[in-house]
Amino acid sequence: MRKTLATLSVMAMLLVVPAACKTGPMISVDSEEVNLGTIKQGSKPSAKYVFKVKNTGDSVLVIRDVRPG
Amino acid sequence: MVGFDTTILPGREGSITPEVNLSKAHGGTFSKCVTVTSNAKNKPEMHLCVKMTLKVPLAANPEYIQMKRGKSGAFEVEFTLTTDKPDLAIKEVTFKSSSQGTGAGQAAWMSSLPDHLMFLLTKQDKPTADGSWDYKLKLTGDVGDLKENKFGEFVVATNHPDVPELKLNGLIDVSPEPKK
Numbered sequence: 001m002r003k004t005l006a007t008l009s010v011m012a013m014l015l016v017v018p019a020a021c022k023t024g025p026m027i028s029v030d031s032e033e034v035n036l037g038t039i040k041q042g043s044k045p046s047a048k049y050v051f052k053v054k055n056t057g058d059s060v061l062v063i064r065d066v067r068p069g
Numbered sequence: 070m071v072g073f074d075t076t077i078l079p080g081r082e083g084s085i086t087p088e089v090n091l092s093k094a095h096g097g098t099f100s101k102c103v104t105v106t107s108n109a110k111n112k113p114e115m116h117l118c119v120k121m122t123l124k125v126p127l128a129a130n131p132e133y134i135q136m137k138r139g140k141s142g143a144f145e146v147e148f149t150l151t152t153d154k155p156d157l158a159i160k161e162v163t164f165k166s167s168s169q170g171t172g173a174g175q176a177a178w179m180s181s182l183p184d185h186l187m188f189l190l191t192k193q194d195k196p197t198a199d200g201s202w203d204y205k206l207k208l209t210g211d212v213g214d215l216k217e218n219k220f221g222e223f224v225v226a227t228n229h230p231d232v233p234e235l236k237l238n239g240l241i242d243v244s245p246e247p248k249k
Contacts, residue, residue, distance in 0.1 A: 038199065054077075
């Protein structure tokens with residue numbers, strides 16, 4: 001009986017401890033606004049910018065949607 | 070249009086690439102933003118913005134030209150041209166009607182011919198803040214005894230290598246001046 005209890009409490013600790021330090025997915029970007037400067041119209045059909053997005057959390061970051069606005 | 074990575078593992082980096090279509094954009098400074106929706110605990114919704122200043126080689130303001138009867142009886146209009154060219158010159162300005170109606174006593178074939186307009190280009194003394202030049206363009210034309218508004222296209226022929234012809238929609242407005 002005592003052995004079973006001990007085993008159970010160890011198992012419970014194993015479950016609780018990792019859950020406590022879990023942060024979940026965290027999103028981070030160097031800058032949320034960039035200035036591309038002056039562009040001459042007709043020099044290119046479109047302007048692109050690559051935002052580097054880092055997952056600083058400890059589980060998978062899922063980007064569900066990116067929409068204008 | 071925007072490209073993005075759908076899943077990013079812990080400690081890893083992904084990219085979100087917004088693309089701004091410039092062919093439909095107007096000149097000036099503007100921002101385009103996207104809203105990123107994710108399962109992130111810190112920011113389930115994040116806004117990413119791209120700011121830029123688009124310099125148009127030659128642009129008219131307003132873009133819609135309305136010629137009205139002036140004091141002299143002729144039709145006239147004045148508007149601003151903004152350009153990167155410090156020595157802009159106008160070669161010719163014509164108005165091509167798209168209306169079916171004809172002027173009084175005018176044969177149908179005549180109304181389909183473009184009207185040549187007189188023009189006067191005046192350069193502003195100083196360049197604008199972004200290094201462009203502003204010009205005032207005054208158009209005057211005697212387009213006959215019009216009975217109804219004439220819609221069409223103003224074509225401004227210039228010495229600008231990128232914009233040899235600036236096409237502007239507009240109308241010749243025959244409505245009488247409001248009486249005082």
